[in-house]
Amino acid sequence: QRQVMQQAQPCCLLYSTVTEAALDELNADRVARHRVDLSAAPRSFERRHHAGERPLYTLFTSGSTGTPKGVQVPDRTLCNLLHWQRNQGHLPARSVTMQFSMLSFDVSFQEIFSTLCGGGCYHLINPRWRQDAQALLSYLQQARIERLFLPCVALQHLAQTAVSQGVYPQALREVITAGEQLLCTDALRSWFGGMPQARLFNHYGPTETHVVSAWRLPAAVQDWPLRAPIGLAGNNARLLLVDEHDQPVPGGSRGYLLVAGPMISRCYLADPALNAARFVELPQPEGNMLFYRTGDLARADADACLHYLGRDDQQVKVSGQRLELGQIEAALMQDAQVSNAVVAMHGEPPRLVAWLQVEGTPPDVQQLDRQVTLHLPAHVRIDEYRCVDAWPRTPSGKIDRKALSSLGEALQRRRSA
Known part of the structure; x- marks a missing residue:
């Protein structure tokens, strides 16, 4: 919260009785606090001129x-x-x-x-x-x-x-x-x-x-x-798939997704180095255009429809081969007992761990291994499976992958005779 306040430098804050304790923790006692009676607020406001x-x-x-x-x-x-x-x-x-x-x-x-x-x-x-x-x-x-x-x-x-x-x-x-x-x-x-x-x-x-x-x-x-x-x-968006040298990739090939158009944001607050890294000008037929590097990988099919291939930072190497964690998650969810799955590299040395939400009795580990082998290359092997009752979530409702490490009960592999 302090980092957010330092970056935003707000001239005023809105708070309620629910969030007042958080305001106290920020040591903001020196700031005057005013109670606002919303019942006296106007029902409508003067229309302001739009400024893009x-x-x-x-x-x-x-x-x-x-x-x-x-x-x-x-x-x-x-x-x-x-x-x-x-x-x-x-x-x-x-x-x-x-x-x-x-x-x-x-x-x-x-x-x-x-x-x-x-x-x-x-x-x-x-x-x-x-x-x-x-x-x-x-x-x-x-x-x-x-x-x-x-x-x-x-x-x-x-x-x-x-x-x-x-x-x-x-x-x-x-x-x-x-x-x-x-x-x-x-x-x-x-x-x-x-x-x-x-x-x-x-x-x-x-x-x-x-x-x-x-x-x-x-x-x-x-x-x-x-x-x-x-x-x-979408409307007015220019989406570009490029290689490591910002050159367009051939149709159907994997590439880094860049976005240009009126929808890209102004900047990151107080971070010129990150702005320079993520917002770049690239030559286009009609002249230079400002693009945002999403950090996502995608490919376009013959109809120009984009298929998401994961984050660049969620690509892992398994037995020397690059693999997207979402591919493993999708393979595990082909099992009828698995309702959701998250896979990550965890521990030191890194191990491939799968967290699962299951319906009813947890599936047999050998059954899950067969599911992975059926849909993925033979070198892909999950080192550990864990069952969770509920996913930790970020404020935006996504699964909080960083909070998963200590969660779940490990499923045991049967020892072969």
């Missing part, structure tokens, strides 16, 4: 370093996104949307303003429902919610709960997910198979750009691939 370069918000993300990075996002980023989403969705503008995202996650701005700018109705969430799928499902039905934004891990949990209880909200028509690789599990297919009126959208974009591509899954759930594409470029 004006900073709209700053979000802090730790990324892979653990040190908060302040990403300053201008008006034009959100305006571009709202225009694009209004044109590519299949709901009327005045839709009923359920809040789910926390304000520390950039999807919250998309969720709020796409609803209010379209004249829709925005239902505020009881914070406890983020961890209570049964209560959330009940409210989706009761309030006849039409649109829902969910991180991938929350979507998977909601689908599992819904299918196990036979709950298929018939007013729900649009579900938008983002934040991690979307895996089309059996639970997800079963849930949407019971809601033929609903469509699932996979959005992609880092905090520094917000959404830059999307893919609408087919209406026929049997046509869903296991790993959903991140889709086609």
